[in-house]
Amino acid sequence: MVSHDESVEERSVAPGSEGSALLGKRYTNEASTIEVLCTKAGEGALAMGGEDLVQKSARPLPSSD
Amino acid sequence: MYLGLLLEMSESGFPDRAAITVGGTTITHGELAERSRAAASSFTEMGVPSVIFLGTNHVSYAVALFGAAAAGVPFIPMNYRLGDDQLEAQIGAHPGALIVHEGALPFHIDSASLWQRESFYASLTSVEAAPLPPPDPDLPAILLYTSGTTAAPKAAVLRHRHLMAYLFGTVEFASADEDETALVSVPPYHVAGVANLLSNLYAGRHIIYLDRFDPDVWLTTVRECAITQAMLVPTMLAQIVEFLRDSEDAHTPSLGTLSYGGSRMPAPVLQRALEMFPTTGFVNAYGLTETSSTIALLGPDDHRAAYESDDPVARQRLGSVGRLLPGIELEVRNEDGTLVEPGQPGLLFLRGEQISGEYAGVKLKDDEGWFATRDMGWIDDDGYLFIEGRADDTIIRGGENISPSEIEDVLISHEDIVDAVVVGLPDDKWGQRLAAVVVLVKDHSIDEDEVKEFTRERLRSSKTPETIAFWSELPRTDTGKLLRRSVVAELSRVDS
Known part of the structure; x- marks a missing residue:
């Protein structure tokens, strides 16, 4: 667990959490109670309370801009 | 963020x-x-x-x-x-x-x-x-x-x-x-x-x-x-x-x-x-x-x-602006703050994380986070939103609320008219009376009575402008918004 204002430079990936988060992708838990946006790619799979987060599929919204 | x-x-x-x-x-x-x-x-x-x-x-x-x-x-x-x-x-x-x-x-x-x-x-x-x-x-x-x-x-x-x-x-x-x-x-x-x-x-x-x-x-x-x-x-x-x-x-x-x-x-x-x-x-x-x-x-x-x-x-x-984006909530309210019946027009109130509703020094959101847009509109059975214009543009003639856009749409549907605006001018009898300004298609001509008759056939007489002015263009902002204030000012000047 990392608090939001803590630097994460020196962290290492915990055993069992190998994988990676992809830049700009959204991740969620099964109950959809949380959504995480990856703003910096890196090693380590995202998990919350022992549950791995899964990548959400992109929402097809037509571009209005 | x-x-x-x-x-x-x-x-x-x-x-x-x-x-x-x-x-x-x-x-x-x-x-x-x-x-x-x-x-x-x-x-x-x-x-x-x-x-x-x-x-x-x-x-x-x-x-x-x-x-x-x-x-x-x-x-x-x-x-x-x-x-x-x-x-x-x-x-x-x-x-x-x-x-x-x-x-x-x-x-x-x-x-x-x-x-x-x-x-x-x-x-x-x-x-x-x-x-x-x-x-x-x-x-x-x-x-x-x-x-x-x-x-x-x-x-x-x-x-x-x-x-x-x-x-x-x-x-x-x-x-x-x-x-x-x-x-x-x-x-x-x-x-x-x-x-x-x-x-x-x-x-x-x-x-x-x-x-x-x-x-x-x-x-x-x-x-x-x-x-x-x-x-x-x-x-x-x-x-x-x-x-x-x-x-x-x-x-x-x-x-x-x-x-x-x-x-x-x-x-x-x-x-x-x-x-x-x-x-x-x-x-x-x-x-x-x-x-x-x-x-x-x-x-x-x-x-x-x-x-x-x-x-x-x-x-x-x-003519609809479609459906709300995810995360945006909308309420359509009467002037007294109560919700309108489904499908009826009213004032649009919005809530959501992207809504600022704030001007330098002034917050316009209420305690529950609703922002009063001052836009008028209604929603159809399938959730499509229709905008009728600004509440401040509503003309009140003899107690009847009239949305200028409804009349403007009829005027623009005439084959000789390319642009139109309807505003309310002060009137002793009715409180406000309807005045229209139209822009004609190049080299086309039509007279005031024809325009009135065209409107009366499609709406009703209380929604038929009493005067029709013919201008070569309407005052608009760079992004095409009608400057109604300028139209009212110009018509009042000609009137007096």
């Missing part, structure tokens, strides 16, 4: 992709991020409290916007076409501001520092700047003056968290293919111009700015640069349709999406455009400056379904 996060992501995701092209200069995402850091460091060193941008779209616009955002000071794009007095007053409301400007300023300013945009931009190449710590998401990122069609323009406060909520709620990062290119013709001081910049950068779509809009240049650019996406205001689309009037097809096969918004789209223009751009997907975006841009949209499938349908209810949806 701060604006700079967008550039951190695009710089790391696709640094070498073209970000913006204007006037022959192209800048990549990596360069944009680098120069924005340099601008932030310059602004911080100068200690400026805000940065005003005065000019047409330019690479320095994006750099000054992100530079100010990273320095934690508000960025204020102003309408360079305002009258000198109005502009001077607006600038005067931001003492100590740095003004990044195009060309020469028409008046002398004591209270601000000036930086000509080309030399500002050139100065940034020599600065190697380290990133500043992220600003508080609650800081104002952009102050945006409303167009002021019914009252004097007010500066809406868009905080970092509002703009990022809009961006994260509507756009997927890097969702554009590498060859996608957006042609942008909206001015930099309009909320559509701001939202457009953020969305296209985040999607990774190359932006090409058209310096000054011209239908011929626009069409040529779409064809030559294989533009895939374009955004226009309705008056621009009307000019394109008029320019192409003898053609059956616009011959723009690359154009996948054409979005429009900013003011009401006349139905005949949209129908002609759907014919002329048969393979293009149309998107109508509705939003306000105070809502960080789009809150509802009518998508390509909605447009084609309505266009091809014989069912009047489905067909009517061409």
Whole structure:
């Protein structure tokens, strides 16, 4: 667990959490109670309370801009 | 949730992709991020409290916007076409501001520092700047003056968290293919111009700015640069349709999406455009400056379904602004605050993370977070939203509330009329009476009684204007919004 204002430079990936988060992708838990946006790619799979987060599929919204 | 996060992501995701092209200069995402850091460091060193941008779209616009955002000071794009007095007053409301400007300023300013945009931009190449710590998401990122069609323009406060909520709620990062290119013709001081910049950068779509809009240049650019996406205001689309009037097809096969918004789209223009751009997907975006841009949209499938349908209810949806974006809540209320019956018109109240509803010093949201838009509208059974105009434009004649848009739509449907406005003028008997001004198709003629009869047949006599004036054009803002205040003033002057 990392608090939001803590630097994460020196962290290492915990055993069992190998994988990676992809830049700009959204991740969620099964109950959809949380959504995480990856703003910096890196090693380590995202998990919350022992549950791995899964990548959400992109929402097809037509571009209005 | 701060604006700079967008550039951190695009710089790391696709640094070498073209970000913006204007006037022959192209800048990549990596360069944009680098120069924005340099601008932030310059602004911080100068200690400026805000940065005003005065000019047409330019690479320095994006750099000054992100530079100010990273320095934690508000960025204020102003309408360079305002009258000198109005502009001077607006600038005067931001003492100590740095003004990044195009060309020469028409008046002398004591209270601000000036930086000509080309030399500002050139100065940034020599600065190697380290990133500043992220600003508080609650800081104002952009102050945006409303167009002021019914009252004097007010500066809406868009905080970092509002703009990022809009961006994260509507756009997927890097969702554009590498060859996608957006042609942008909206001015930099309009909320559509701001939202457009953020969305296209985040999607990774190359932006090409058209310096000054011209239908011929626009069409040529779409064809030559294989533009895939374009955004226009309705008056621009009307000019394109008029320019192409003898053609059956616009011959723009690359154009996948054409979005429009900013003011009401006349139905005949949209129908002609759907014919002329048969393979293009149309998107109508509705939003306000105070809502960080789009809150509802009518998508390509909605447009084609309505266009091809014989069912009047489905067909009517061409005049709808579509359905609400995810995360936006809407209530339609009566003047007394109670909810209207489904399908009935009323005042629109909005709630959501992107809604600012705040002007310099004044918060317009209630305790539960609802923002009173002062727009009138209604929702059909399937959730499609229809906008009737500003509540302040409603005419009250003999106790009856009349929405000018309903009469204007009828007038514009006449084959000899290209543009129309209906306003209320003071009247001793009725409180207000209806006065219309129409613009005729070139070389066409029609008299006042014919116009009245045409309206009476389609509406009823209480909704038939008592006077019809014929003008060569209507006063509009650059983005096509009708300046009703000016119409009322001119008609009252002629009247007295």
